[in-house]
Amino acid sequence: MINGLGIIEIINKLAEVMEKNKSFLTELDAAIGDGDHGLNMAKGFQAVTAKIRDDDGKNIGDILKKVGMTLVSTVGGASGPLYGTAFMKASVVANGKEEISIEDFINMMTAAIEGIKMRGKGEAGDKTMLDALIPALEALIKAQATGKSSKAALEEAKKAAYTGVEFTKTIAAKKGRASYLGDRSIGHQDPGATSSALMLEVIYNSL
Amino acid sequence: MVGLVFVSHSEKIAEGVRELSLQMAQDAKIASVGGTDDGRLGTEPGKIVQAINEVYSEDGVIVLFDLGSAYMNAEMALEFLDEDKRLNVEIVDAAIVEGAIVATVESSMGKNINEIKHQLKNLKLGKM
Numbered sequence: 001m002i003n004g005l006g007i008i009e010i011i012n013k014l015a016e017v018m019e020k021n022k023s024f025l026t027e028l029d030a031a032i033g034d035g036d037h038g039l040n041m042a043k044g045f046q047a048v049t050a051k052i053r054d055d056d057g058k059n060i061g062d063i064l065k066k067v068g069m070t071l072v073s074t075v076g077g078a079s080g081p082l083y084g085t086a087f088m089k090a091s092v093v094a095n096g097k098e099e100i101s102i103e104d105f106i107n108m109m110t111a112a113i114e115g116i117k118m119r120g121k122g123e124a125g126d127k128t129m130l131d132a133l134i135p136a137l138e139a140l141i142k143a144q145a146t147g148k149s150s151k152a153a154l155e156e157a158k159k160a161a162y163t164g165v166e167f168t169k170t171i172a173a174k175k176g177r178a179s180y181l182g183d184r185s186i187g188h189q190d191p192g193a194t195s196s197a198l199m200l201e202v203i204y205n206s207l
Numbered sequence: 208m209v210g211l212v213f214v215s216h217s218e219k220i221a222e223g224v225r226e227l228s229l230q231m232a233q234d235a236k237i238a239s240v241g242g243t244d245d246g247r248l249g250t251e252p253g254k255i256v257q258a259i260n261e262v263y264s265e266d267g268v269i270v271l272f273d274l275g276s277a278y279m280n281a282e283m284a285l286e287f288l289d290e291d292k293r294l295n296v297e298i299v300d301a302a303i304v305e306g307a308i309v310a311t312v313e314s315s316m317g318k319n320i321n322e323i324k325h326q327l328k329n330l331k332l333g334k335m
Contacts, residue, residue, distance in 0.1 A: 034248070036247065036248070036249070039247070040247075040249070043245075072251075072252055072280075072283060073251055073252070073253050074243075074251075075249070076243040076247050076248070076249025076250065076251065077249050077276055078275060078276035078279065080249070080251070080276070080280065081252070081276060081279035081280050081282075081283050082279070084283075085283075119279055119282070119283075120279065175275070176275060176276075177274070177275070
């Protein structure tokens, strides 16, 4: 179980990781997009940390809603509505909760992915963040169902996310600015899938 | 008169499209919105909501946009609107410059949302 203050710590770590990987994510996005993913994620999460700084941690749903709304209003690019909606949908699942379990996290991630699909009208194979998140969730559910510990299950999720990132190198983008490049996007990993994998890695490391 | 909102990642594009459109009909109700609050290229739902409210009337509003994430943020903007307004605002898939001109002319002639949408059909790009 992890409580609200623990969640806030994780979100602060996410901000650190986004800042650290700003150039990397920007490079990836410059190769097949508009080159703003790193900057956008760093700015968005910087604003997020300020927003949740004084949260008392008693309602995890509230925390995640703040994260979502802040990303929506500060990111500017597609990650805003996509990650914003993801966190907002997850917040509904966590509403009123002071602590969450791995089962809660599975439900939150499920809701988040449905939100991303609804918002972006994307699906697996489009070369997007979904190509990291969907396999990660599947691995997480499978590991959890076979009785693995939360830490081990999250490790499976993280590994599956990075495998998904590698997979995005092999396909052409069907969504987003990269879709204008067609086959020229093949050979490059998707920036959104990369930032998603980074997030899952932070969550795994935090446990 | 149906109000019009033009949403672009670029403030310059949005404003430029508005300028061009006003040449066609000086009395058209148009709000342009583009770029983030801190001057980056991109869009924000809050600004789109503001723009919609600026030109809103019982005749409703049509929102035109440039690229994908502008559409996602426009959709989010609609979700943030009051329910009674939401039913009266439509995001339309149309080439933004040409669509803006057509929509402006039609709106200034007093056409309603459905009539304007009908005129915009030929400019549909499959971006929604």
